[in-house]
Amino acid sequence: MRLSLPMLSAVVGLGLTATALGAGPTATAAAPQPESAPRHQGTYAAYQPSADPSGQEAQDTRAFFEAVLESVAEKRAAAPDSAAAVTVYYSTAGAPSFRTQIARSTQIWNSSVSNVRLQESSSGADFRYYQGNDPRGSYASTDGHGNGYIFLDHRQNQVYDSTRVTAHETGHVLGLPDHYSGPCSELMSGGGPGPSCTNPYPDARERARVNQLWAHGFAQALDKALQKSAQR
Numbered sequence: 001m002r003l004s005l006p007m008l009s010a011v012v013g014l015g016l017t018a019t020a021l022g023a024g025p026t027a028t029a030a031a032p033q034p035e036s037a038p039r040h041q042g043t044y045a046a047y048q049p050s051a052d053p054s055g056q057e058a059q060d061t062r063a064f065f066e067a068v069l070e071s072v073a074e075k076r077a078a079a080p081d082s083a084a085a086v087t088v089y090y091s092t093a094g095a096p097s098f099r100t101q102i103a104r105s106t107q108i109w110n111s112s113v114s115n116v117r118l119q120e121s122s123s124g125a126d127f128r129y130y131q132g133n134d135p136r137g138s139y140a141s142t143d144g145h146g147n148g149y150i151f152l153d154h155r156q157n158q159v160y161d162s163t164r165v166t167a168h169e170t171g172h173v174l175g176l177p178d179h180y181s182g183p184c185s186e187l188m189s190g191g192g193p194g195p196s197c198t199n200p201y202p203d204a205r206e207r208a209r210v211n212q213l214w215a216h217g218f219a220q221a222l223d224k225a226l227q228k229s230a231q232r
Contacts, residue, residue, distance in 0.1 A: 035094035065175040089121035094130035105167035161198035
């Protein structure tokens with residue numbers, strides 16, 4: 001990941017030029033107003049493989065994953081008697097048009113892995129979803145300070161299967177990097193197989209990797225959070 005200063009930023013996910021995809025949907029008067037996505041500065045990894053890839057997507061994903069991991073661990077350290085299941089909380093207030101796709105991708109991931117669960121919450125979210133129009137397309141981002149979010153681009157979601165887009169970006173939250181050369185059966189192949197690919201499910205290797213990351217990574221993050229809490 002090329003890091004821009006002064007903001008340590010990482011973006012991973014789905015990017016296509018807006019001109020290639022046409023106009024996005026217009027909001028109606030009755031539609032809920034989404035929260036504004038944070039201003040992002042820095043590089044990004046596209047859903048559609050670029051002609052000049054940076055080779056930094058894995059580092060970008062790791063930064064996002066660690067930010068979410070730290071957020072979850074700090075909450076557990078503050079409430080050590082909470083339930084054993086590791087739960088990552090998210091907010092959809094910034095992406096009301098995509099609540100159906102987000103709910104579906106959450107269901108897919110919760111039925112695919114056992115060491116972590118995703119749950120919507122109106123407060124205390126570990127990451128947030130936003131919607132809008134962006135020439136970079138959809139992406140997952142972190143500023144390096146524990147603030148993570150997923151941006152869902154209207155235009156791109158008209159060309160690619162929207163549930164696959166959302167599940168793919170959520171995969172970054174859970175620690176998986178892009179792997180554009182993979183087949184359609186691999187969720188993190190993203191836009192590599194083309195718009196005809198509609199598979200929203202992680203394959204066996206991806207499921208196993210997420211379980212591994214949250215079994216070992218969370219335990220280490222929790223130890224650090226508990227030590228930090230004890231020093232206060």
